[in-house]
Amino acid sequence: MDTNHLKDAFIINYSFRYSLVYLLCIFLHFSIIYISRMSNLTSGIVQIIRENFATNDFIPLHPPVFSGNEEKYVLETIKSTFVSSVGAFVDQSEQLTSQITGIQKSIAVVNGTAALHIGLREVGVTFNTEVITQSLSFVATSNAISYLGASPVFVDVDLDTLGLSPVKLSMFIEEFVEIREDGYPYNKKTSRRISACVPMHTFGFPCKIDEISKICQKYNIPLVEDCAESLGSSFKGTHTGNWGKLSAFSFNGNKIATAGGGGMICSNDVEMGKHLKHITTTAKVPHPFEYxxxxxxFNYRMPNLNAALLCAQLENIYERIRLKRILAKQYAQQFKDKNIKFIQEPEHSTSNYWLMAIQFENQQQRDEFLINSNAQSVQTRPIWKLMTELTMFADCQADDQTNSTLLASTVVNIPSNPF
Ligand SMILES: Cc1ncc(COP(=O)(O)O)c(C=O)c1O
Incomplete structure (x- = not known):
């Protein structure tokens, strides 16, 4: 009997199995290398963060710090009974904000979203118009646009500033925008008027606002700066919020200065400022007793109780920024030594370093770091999901979003507020 074919079958079967085992070993080998590299990476970063905060306890991303007159001012307000929308601290918080930003008029409101809503309305954003903004932002920017029945149009950001890109803005305008007989800019694709442009100073890093401002002036597009994150940040020596018609700041609990909840609309147009104050206080005509x-x-005025907290926070803003910048400098050196990209303030700008951030090579590394660092009680979080990916805004016009997409999948915020 010829058994050669059996022998051949055995050899083929044997070598097939042998190859499989061999491939499996290679796979396991590289998996182990990858997992240990990843856990080295995570523990290296976690170690740097723990060194800077000098604690083994939970480290939050950005807790509020009350180290000044917060308690005193809040108690004073309660004792005075002026806890609501009229009171000395409201006026004082407006004056302090104007001193810090160099913007002539500041109007205290209930939150940053309300500031954007009213600010956009004031510059002429109306139903069925379009507002150019970035999809790499907190949802409030696009929400405020939508409250007025307008649609956001998303233009990409720059990789170095994380804010709206003037180059991409020019490209979008050249392709889609025309000035019509009435002197206003229109989107050729949709025939809708472009009623504003809202760049955002992401994490407190100023975007290239001088170039953006020039483009907006050339095309008669009102510029509104979303400065929710950038109190204390300046570009070419001028505080953010000074470059357009008006700007909106936030004093939410996670911001560099908090009112518990609060916001500020700021404008160098004094008449506009007066009108903003009027409509945010239900447009009541001043009178001792008549309504x-x-x-x-709108009933958008910041309560005096919140303003009391805010005043104490604003008194300490420069010290807070000083401490944050020391931490940013330390992080920058420590991450450089470990070959990890720490995002630093862009050229020509001074950042408040509100939320500090590192960037990974790819999304898988980022995801594993997020899981591991949070499991080790170090709070970290990804950038927001792009607005273009949220169902409400998925149908809005957008450019290629190359940089936004890359940043959204690789950047992580790390603890940023020294206790
Ligand atoms: C970019 C941006 N815009 C707007 C807002 C809205 O501010 P608020 O939460 O005070 O309404 C925030 C933050 O919360 C923000 O980060």
């Missing part, structure tokens, strides 16, 4: 309102207004 007369001369247009549809």
């Amino acid at each position: 007369v309102h001369d247009e549809i207004g």
Whole structure:
């Protein structure tokens, strides 16, 4: 009997199995190398963060720090009974914000979203118009646009500033925008008026706002700066919020200065400022006892109780920024030594380093770091999901979003507020 074919079958079967085992070993070998590299990477970063905060306890991303007159001012307010929308601290918080930003008029409101809503309305954003903004932002920017019945149009950001790119803005305008007979800019694709442009100073890093401002002026597009994250940040020596018609700041609990909840609309146009104050206080005509309102207004005024907290925070803003910048400098050196990219303030700018961030080579590394660092009680978080990926805004016009997509999948915020 010829058994050669059996022998051949055995040899083929044997070598096939042998190859499989061999491939499996290679796979396991590289998996082990990858997992140990990853856990080295995570523990290296976690170690750097723990060294800077000098604690083995939970380290939050950005807790509020109350080291000044917070308790004193809040108690004073309660004792005075002026806890609501009229009171000395409201006026004082507006003056302090103007001193810090160099912007002439500041109007205290209930939160940053309300500041954006009213600011956009004031510059002429109306139903069925479009507002150019970035999809790499907190949802409030696009929400405020939508409250007015307008649609956001998303233009990409720059990799160095994380904010709206003037180059991409020019490209978008050249392709889609025309000035019509009425003197206003329109989107050729949709025939809708472009009623504003809202760049955002991401994590406190100023975007290239001088170039953006020039483009907006050339095309008669009102510029509104979303400065929710950039109190204390300046570009070419000028505080953010000074470059357009007006700007919106946030004093939410996670911001560099907090009112518990609060916001500020700021403008160098004093008349506009006066009108903003009027409509955010229900458009009530001043009178000792009568209630007369001369247009549809909003009950958006910041309560005095919140303003008391805010005043104490604003008194300490420069010390807070000083401490944050020391931490940023330390992080920058420590991450450089470990070959990890720490995002630093872009050229020509001074950042408040509100939220500090590192960037990974790819999304898988980022995801593993997020899981491991949070499991080790160090709070970290990814950038927001891009607005273009949220169902409400998925149908809005957008350019290629190359940089936004890369940043959204690789950047992580790390603890940023020294206790
Ligand atoms: C970019 C941006 N815009 C707007 C807001 C809205 O501010 P608020 O939470 O005070 O409404 C925030 C933050 O919260 C923000 O980060």
